[in-house]
Amino acid sequence: MSHPNNTSLDNHSIRKMVLKLYGSAMSTSRVLVTILEKELPYELIFIDIAKGDQKSESYLKLQPFGKVPVLEDDGFLIFESRAICKYLARQVQGHQ
Ligand SMILES: N[C@@H](CCC(=O)N[C@@H](CS)C(=O)NCC(=O)O)C(=O)O
Numbered sequence: 001m002s003h004p005n006n007t008s009l010d011n012h013s014i015r016k017m018v019l020k021l022y023g024s025a026m027s028t029s030r031v032l033v034t035i036l037e038k039e040l041p042y043e044l045i046f047i048d049i050a051k052g053d054q055k056s057e058s059y060l061k062l063q064p065f066g067k068v069p070v071l072e073d074d075g076f077l078i079f080e081s082r083a084i085c086k087y088l089a090r091q092v093q094g095h096q
Helices: 029-037 081-094
Strands: 019-023 042-046 070-073 076-079
Touching (some): 019 029, 029 081, 070 081
Parallel strands (some): 019 042
């Protein structure tokens, strides 16, 4: 899933990679507000916390505490929603 405006930054050669955001609807809302506000290209990877997907072996390699959300940016992993938002703001600022 990606935002319809997801090419805007690509057009300006600011960001080539598509961010991967792992989480569920509620857990990603804070990060999604930042992503949408900054019109960043992203892919949402649904983690079904009701089913316990956040505790799967593969997910624990991304987030060792089994929590959502997680952001992956060209192989760089970051968790904690406020930290993710700050990271994104700084990334965009650094490219302006
Ligand atoms: N302070 C963290 C909270 C992370 C958190 O607790 N996420 C919840 C969903 S909102 C979660 O992963 N719940 C599933 C679990 O604890 O197994 C953040 O803002 O990212």
